[in-house]
Amino acid sequence: MTLSSSQILIIIAVMTLATMITRFLPFIIFNKQTGNNSYIDYLGDMLPYAAIGLLVVYCLRNVNFKSPANVLPELIAVSFIVLIHYLKENTLLSIGLGTALYMFLVQFIFV
Amino acid sequence: MNEKIKALKAAFPHTLPVFTGFIFLGIAYGILMSSQGFSIIWSILMSLFVYAGSAQYLGITFLTSSFNPIYAFLMTLMVNARHIFYGISMLDKFKEAGKLKPFLIFGQCDETFSIIHAAKAPEGVDKNWFMFFITLLNYIYWALGTALGGLLSSVISFNTKGLDFVLTALFVVIFVGQWKKVENRKPALIGLLSSIGCLIIFGPGSFIIPAMVTILVCLMLVRKKVTEVKKTKDLIIDDRGM
Numbered sequence: 001m002t003l004s005s006s007q008i009l010i011i012i013a014v015m016t017l018a019t020m021i022t023r024f025l026p027f028i029i030f031n032k033q034t035g036n037n038s039y040i041d042y043l044g045d046m047l048p049y050a051a052i053g054l055l056v057v058y059c060l061r062n063v064n065f066k067s068p069a070n071v072l073p074e075l076i077a078v079s080f081i082v083l084i085h086y087l088k089e090n091t092l093l094s095i096g097l098g099t100a101l102y103m104f105l106v107q108f109i110f111v
Numbered sequence: 112m113n114e115k116i117k118a119l120k121a122a123f124p125h126t127l128p129v130f131t132g133f134i135f136l137g138i139a140y141g142i143l144m145s146s147q148g149f150s151i152i153w154s155i156l157m158s159l160f161v162y163a164g165s166a167q168y169l170g171i172t173f174l175t176s177s178f179n180p181i182y183a184f185l186m187t188l189m190v191n192a193r194h195i196f197y198g199i200s201m202l203d204k205f206k207e208a209g210k211l212k213p214f215l216i217f218g219q220c221d222e223t224f225s226i227i228h229a230a231k232a233p234e235g236v237d238k239n240w241f242m243f244f245i246t247l248l249n250y251i252y253w254a255l256g257t258a259l260g261g262l263l264s265s266v267i268s269f270n271t272k273g274l275d276f277v278l279t280a281l282f283v284v285i286f287v288g289q290w291k292k293v294e295n296r297k298p299a300l301i302g303l304l305s306s307i308g309c310l311i312i313f314g315p316g317s318f319i320i321p322a323m324v325t326i327l328v329c330l331m332l333v334r335k336k337v338t339e340v341k342k343t344k345d346l347i348i349d350d351r352g353m
Binding site for chain 1: 149157178279282286318
């Protein structure tokens with residue numbers, strides 16, 4: 001199935017619209033009433049931490065717990081990153097070594 | 112002008128993990144689009160306008176199946192619904208960004224959000240320009256990666272398997288950094304456990320929106336408790352005072 005150029009443009013346009021709705025909506029709704037709304041202030045304080053938790057799970061959502069070869073690389077690499085970041089607290093070091101370890105595991109050990 | 116260069120210099124190191132991740136994920140996206148027969152122009156347009164990695168990967172299926180813009184619209188809305196949380200989190204931070212604000216909001220992808228939330232502008236650096244350059248650099252990396260992927264699709268041969276893990280690593284690192292502060296642990300744990308619970312129940316394809324609802328409900332419940340505890344404490348203090 002091939003789409004025509006104008007059909008591709010329409011798909012790009014609706015995807016842009018949908019994405020921008022999700023990004024601009026809070027600013028359109030809450031723009032005028034912040035400061036008075038303690039509930040939104042509370043959510044603004046708490047949500048970032050919860051959202052990072054959601055993102056971690058989102059990134060690992062396709063890990064298949066039925067086979068060890070599909071769990072172990074993620075499990076080992078994430079544990080390693082948690083440990084080394086807890087000890088050294090060097091962002092680039094943790095990300096660099098963690099990613100290198102993961103690539104090594106999926107390319108050479110759990111092929 | 113000097114103020115902007117200072118902000119750019121301060122912002123750049125924070126974007127390095129995203130540079131790696133976006134260049135390679137962007138290349139992968141560009142290659143994937145080319146392999147489906149789409150010219151580089153379409154890939155770049157997608158990256159410049161939609162600018163949302165997971166939705167763009169999903170978007171390849173909208174472009175290769177029968178024409179259905181309503182389905183594409185609703186699916187994109189669902190996959191990107193998590194951005195609503197980022198917006199609510201940034202209401203206060205973007206308040207004084209003035210003319211930079213629309214671009215800051217436009218560029219709130221997962222990675223930009225997590226860095227802007229975690230990184231603080233150093234002393235003497237304008238925080239709005241600092242946030243602007245983090246957003247702009249990430250945006251450029253993504254477009255650049257996409258263009259490279261489209262151009263190099265036939266040349267690239269080294270084994271990049273597993274490189275996309277760099278973004279997972281970035282989020283894990285930010286999570287651990289937040290965990291060190293005790294008062295952040297409650298919302299962090301709510302986010303993590305709600306998401307895991309919903310992932311198990313709803314599966315990887317449709318857990319995001321149930322997870323968002325669960326997070327909101329849990330935060331609401333916890334807040335009630337916190338305010339109640341505060342009230343009792345106040346009462347106790349009042350009693351002592353008397």
